[in-house]
Amino acid sequence: MEIKFLGGAREVGRAAIAVKTGKTQILLDYGVMLNHTPGFPMHVPPREVDAIVATHSHLDHSGAIPIFHISEPKPVYGTNLNLELTSLLIKDFIHLSSYYLPYEYIELNAMIRSHKNVNYREEVRVGDIRFMLLNSGHLPGGASVLLEAEGKRILYTSDFNTIETRLLPKADQNYGELDAVIIESTYADEDHTERRVLEEKFINEVIDVVESGGTVLIPAFSVGRAQEIACILAAHHFEYPVVIDGMAREASRILMGHLEFLRDPRLFMDAIHMVGWVEDWRERKRVAKRPGVIIAPAGMLKGGPATYYIQIVGKKSRNAIFLVGYQIPGTPGRELMEKGRCVIDGKVRKIKARIGFFDFSSHCGASELKETIRGLRGKPIVFTIHGAEGNCQKFAKWIKDEVGLEAKAPNPGETFTI
Ligand SMILES: [Zn+2]
Ligand SMILES: [Zn+2]
CATH class of the missing domain: 3.40.50.10890 (Rossmann fold)
Structure with missing residues (x-):
């Protein structure tokens, strides 16, 4: 199975990952980079994509998904709450855009019609890939993704928080044995105040x-x-x-x-x-x-x-x-x-x-990220993404040196075979 990092590698923004077997390709998130003009992940021809998994409504994970609804319906999997919040934020994004966006309300509506509701821990099958969503503790309706194909198990944490807040329960971390892990690195070098x-x-x-x-x-x-x-x-x-x-x-x-x-x-x-x-x-x-x-x-x-x-x-x-x-x-x-x-x-x-x-973050701090790595079962290779200026590289080095797992901070566009 192939994993390709289309965006969000060594940067925070435009998170997008392609997972591909011999028969099936699905995308995990397809977000935007919110600069003066929005930046997009690398292009994937829509006809080669079987489905998109939307982990949460933040635009850096969801803001480019309607691009896949310009010419044909494309199933988008996520919780029903996530769909409603994503629609709200994308609508606002289109409304406030003073620059060119490659899609409009009509594509957003096509995305909404293509949505497939998934509950946490409900198994979904797309071609020869099986996956389920786990509560990520980061945003209401948000999810991490556990994915299985060709005998390999992959975890994509997406943005997650292993500490409960007043609003949300902490992330579900019952991941089981893993062959590969894709983990965020936002606060890999910084702890939050208790x-x-x-x-x-x-x-x-x-x-x-x-x-x-x-x-x-x-x-x-x-x-x-x-x-x-x-x-x-x-x-x-x-x-x-x-x-x-x-x-x-x-x-x-x-x-x-x-x-x-x-x-x-x-x-x-x-x-x-x-x-x-x-x-x-x-x-x-x-x-x-x-x-x-x-x-x-x-x-x-x-x-x-x-x-x-x-x-x-x-x-x-x-x-x-x-x-x-x-x-x-x-x-x-x-x-x-x-x-x-x-x-x-x-x-x-x-x-x-x-x-x-006041740092009311909804991401893991450094200690929680490290605890997550130490708690992994199996001997997975770890990919560190979604981090600013050297964070992904530093975190990968820590994983190698301190925990002894193979770890990489992928470059944008880099592909790995699991
Ligand atoms: Zn987020
Ligand atoms: Zn994010």
Whole structure:
């Protein structure tokens, strides 16, 4: 069986892997690179692809899948929740694209019609390849993939988290014996602060600001992070006003229809009942000026209602802006973190509000990645992907030196036979 890395090799973005036997070829993810202009994985002729497995809705894994629906239907396998969230994000991606995209709404709709719903641990057969999805603990409806063909077993972790969060259960790691493993390397050289400690610090600082009469703006990604923050506030019985705005409302509505994917549906519904939903401009103007918490996308301040709120909330020193996710270099969020200023609509704005960063990641940290490697059964070859600047190479070296497994950080376009 052949594995070809079409994208996401030695980089974060445009994740795409082709798995091919003598008779069948399936793709694991087909994402985009979100730069100034979007980048795509290497091309595969659609007629040579039998199916696509979609692991989760982040555009760096899903954003290029509709390319396969330009001329013919192509089955896309994933959980039903993943399909709904992916559709929401791709719709927004098309809507906001000021540059050329190789597909439109019509292809997105063809993708939705070609979707095949799969439950976790349900076995699927495509040609002579069998696979199943396992909960990855990374995003609602997200999955790792266990794949079997020609007597070999392969694991693709996709993005995963082996630590439970308020929103999601931890990844299902019951992988069995393996011949090859494709693993993410996002945080291979960095540990996250322990969740309990981080939550405590976050809650205390939020309360501090609100009790001094301030407003806390929390720019957060619409799918997952926004709801995680609401759940953290609910779990700590936060008693001041909290509102949620923008696409995060839509994503929350979708999750309400799929509570079985969440770790604690009761806590999630408590959070939903606790938050107010900002539905119009009058409300938006009102909440920006009263003590409380505002959860609004975009997480890195690239558009969305957060860019409105920051102009109001940012003006006063009693207020705060708390970033709760990774900030890609070059984004307004990163600029805010590093220089205390923000460029919105081409205008530089000095921010007087307190700025904080809380690393509520949904990826494994270095310790969890290493634990995963040490826990593997069999003698698999390990491919390290989805890492920035040298991370994939360093992680592969660690696997070889410390665990004694064969390990490679593939180059884009590289093919291996298992
Ligand atoms: Zn992801
Ligand atoms: Zn990713």
